[in-house]
Amino acid sequence: MNTDAAAVLSAVQVKENKAVSAHEKGHSRRNNTYFFLRILFTVSGFFIAILVNLFFPQTADVEIKDYRLNIFGMNVGLTINDAYIFVLSALILVYALSGVRALNDKDSRRKYSRNAAFRFALGIALALWDIGGTKLQLFAQPFFPGPAQVIEAYLADGSYIAENLLYSLRLYAAGFSCGVIMGVGTGILIGWFPKVYYWVFPVLKITGVVPAVAWMPFALTLLPNSFSAAVFLIVICAWFQIAFLTAQGIQSTPRQNYEAARILGSSQTGLILHVAIPHAMPDIFTGISSANAMAFTTLVMSEMLGQPGGLGYYINQSKVWSAYYKVLAAIVIMAVLFSLINHIIGRIQKHTLRWQEGVLKK
Amino acid sequence: MSSSISITDVGRVYTDTDGNKVTALQDVSLDIREGEFVSIIGPSGCGKTTLLRLIAGLDKPRSGSLTIDGRDITDVSPERGYVFQQGGLFPWLTVEKNIAYGLRARKVFKREREKVSEYISMVGLDGFEKSYPHQISGGMAQRVAIARALINEPKALLLDEPMGALDSFTRSDLQDKLLELWKHKRITMILVTHDIDEAIYLSDRIVIMTPRPGRINRIIDVDLPRPRHRGGSEFLAMRKEILELFRLAQAEPQPEYMI
Ligand SMILES: Nc1ncnc2c1ncn2[C@@H]1O[C@H](COP(=O)(O)OP(=O)(O)OP(=O)(O)O)[C@@H](O)[C@H]1O
Ligand SMILES: [Mg+2]
Numbered sequence: 001m002n003t004d005a006a007a008v009l010s011a012v013q014v015k016e017n018k019a020v021s022a023h024e025k026g027h028s029r030r031n032n033t034y035f036f037l038r039i040l041f042t043v044s045g046f047f048i049a050i051l052v053n054l055f056f057p058q059t060a061d062v063e064i065k066d067y068r069l070n071i072f073g074m075n076v077g078l079t080i081n082d083a084y085i086f087v088l089s090a091l092i093l094v095y096a097l098s099g100v101r102a103l104n105d106k107d108s109r110r111k112y113s114r115n116a117a118f119r120f121a122l123g124i125a126l127a128l129w130d131i132g133g134t135k136l137q138l139f140a141q142p143f144f145p146g147p148a149q150v151i152e153a154y155l156a157d158g159s160y161i162a163e164n165l166l167y168s169l170r171l172y173a174a175g176f177s178c179g180v181i182m183g184v185g186t187g188i189l190i191g192w193f194p195k196v197y198y199w200v201f202p203v204l205k206i207t208g209v210v211p212a213v214a215w216m217p218f219a220l221t222l223l224p225n226s227f228s229a230a231v232f233l234i235v236i237c238a239w240f241q242i243a244f245l246t247a248q249g250i251q252s253t254p255r256q257n258y259e260a261a262r263i264l265g266s267s268q269t270g271l272i273l274h275v276a277i278p279h280a281m282p283d284i285f286t287g288i289s290s291a292n293a294m295a296f297t298t299l300v301m302s303e304m305l306g307q308p309g310g311l312g313y314y315i316n317q318s319k320v321w322s323a324y325y326k327v328l329a330a331i332v333i334m335a336v337l338f339s340l341i342n343h344i345i346g347r348i349q350k351h352t353l354r355w356q357e358g359v360l361k362k
Numbered sequence: 363m364s365s366s367i368s369i370t371d372v373g374r375v376y377t378d379t380d381g382n383k384v385t386a387l388q389d390v391s392l393d394i395r396e397g398e399f400v401s402i403i404g405p406s407g408c409g410k411t412t413l414l415r416l417i418a419g420l421d422k423p424r425s426g427s428l429t430i431d432g433r434d435i436t437d438v439s440p441e442r443g444y445v446f447q448q449g450g451l452f453p454w455l456t457v458e459k460n461i462a463y464g465l466r467a468r469k470v471f472k473r474e475r476e477k478v479s480e481y482i483s484m485v486g487l488d489g490f491e492k493s494y495p496h497q498i499s500g501g502m503a504q505r506v507a508i509a510r511a512l513i514n515e516p517k518a519l520l521l522d523e524p525m526g527a528l529d530s531f532t533r534s535d536l537q538d539k540l541l542e543l544w545k546h547k548r549i550t551m552i553l554v555t556h557d558i559d560e561a562i563y564l565s566d567r568i569v570i571m572t573p574r575p576g577r578i579n580r581i582i583d584v585d586l587p588r589p590r591h592r593g594g595s596e597f598l599a600m601r602k603e604i605l606e607l608f609r610l611a612q613a614e615p616q617p618e619y620m621i
Contacts, residue, residue: 259420260450264464264514265440274466278454355454355494 035109039099042116043092045123050088052127052135053081053148060137064148067155083155084148088126095119145325153329160314165333167309168299172341175231176295179238183291184284186239187246191280192272201247204240212237212298213305220306230302237298238291245287249280282356285349292345296338311337365431365441365517365550367394367417372426374412385575386412390426392569392578399544399551401561402569405608409576410554411447414520417552418444430518440468443511447522447554450507451495457506458482458491464514481509485539501532505539512543518550526556537563541588558604562597563590570607580607 102108133146219229303312318326374387386409415421419438428435465471485505572579
């Protein structure tokens, strides 16, 4: 009797489950169609940009140069318009693929949908820029070239730009990593030892407000070469900022955390390594990200004022020749590079501070 | 694995930010036997935390002396575990790593790592190993704090209102857990609480303190057999007796409050 009832019950339940899942399926199918429309919407802006480039009449007198590239041993000839269309197609491909990848995850779907309008507008903006800059050439030349000309800079100067990019990266990596290590190190000493705080902190506070590039004359004359001079300037701007915040983070550790650790048997070094530093981590990262922004500024400035290479140097050089399309090309690279670095730092920060997730207001 | 603690004529005076002297403890004497469960109760500000911190070695008395097994208490030690009044966990460590902290701090983690899961189960936190302190409830956090203190196998465990912020169900649950641990490990327990029922339910002796200046007013032996019943007539009688003591203590003339 009892088992019968149970069987009936479970049968009913199964039916209900089926009904629910059928309902959900219908729902999600409708959702999927809707999301595909979103993807189409996202890429359609770039598609319009391609159509504009192909079919809008070239009225202004602009030289559409031809380049020959060596790709995997093949000798390929292409115009700057071809290259521009290639870039647009690549963007379409990337956004379409990321849309398909987002399909099965609710959060990434929502994020993707939110970005759709902006990405569409980006495509339209490129199309308008193409019309204004290249097709009709409405803007003052040579200051405002069209998108195809900016891409021309990469075709004409590709390996040279890459060389300068690497130079910038080397400078940044050397300077910033040194700055972080020294900043965190000094910050810990200042935060932990009252004596060090007394003697070093005021110095740091005063020198810290001076923009690093102000030291450039000294750096250039006293250091053996210009590379080390620039590294020095980046180190300075990262060092002070990070040391300042690290010290603050160490000092604000609640006494109870130390007491708990001491009672559990922690040594003095244990207190620094496993209590003070983890507690200071959020502040250390605040220091690192704000120092990072300053390091970019210092990097580009010092490259413009006396380096034999780097993106800043490339900009300066292009300006001399009035090649503003190259200046723009370098700026685009910087934007991408610096965002990428920010993104990487953000990822590391998020991972390191995962214990804070949900505690802080977003 | 337990030890006796004696406190003789201990006094502690704080100077507050305005420079006023606050006598947190005056002439406090108390002998705690090995393996005894002692509760300290009294109104807020009567010096309970101050006394516990002195026993832990986190603070030094202004007068008098504190010894454990005949040795002076001069510093903190892993043999006296401590559970803070609130928020003593490391927020950047998971439950598991908080509990393992003592092993790591004493550099025995490699040898004794299997104790971590043992202590996690002991306080009933299986499945929450990887959670961070802000992701668990207050009652769970206090259980983590207790496990973290016990993993060092202390001779005495000092608990500062570990159940202060808990609802009555979680509270009685944790009380039973604590009794079980005490029976099992035979540690000397010193528990600070606001809750008279809790004190009667758990302890061998109850120390009643009064404020301004903080001193011991009375020490009551709880001779009820265990397990105790909160509704039993002896239980209720004892409760009434203690309440009466507080009423008397409060009835002493306090001119500044009289109109
Ligand atoms: N660090 C300090 N500086 C100044 N005064 C203090 C300090 N710590 C405690 N006091 C004072 O000493 C007295 C006793 O404090 P204590 O924290 O020991 O009380 P308590 O019995 O634990 O109270 P509660 O039940 O509220 O936790 C209080 O009057 C308090 O104001
Ligand atoms: Mg207290």
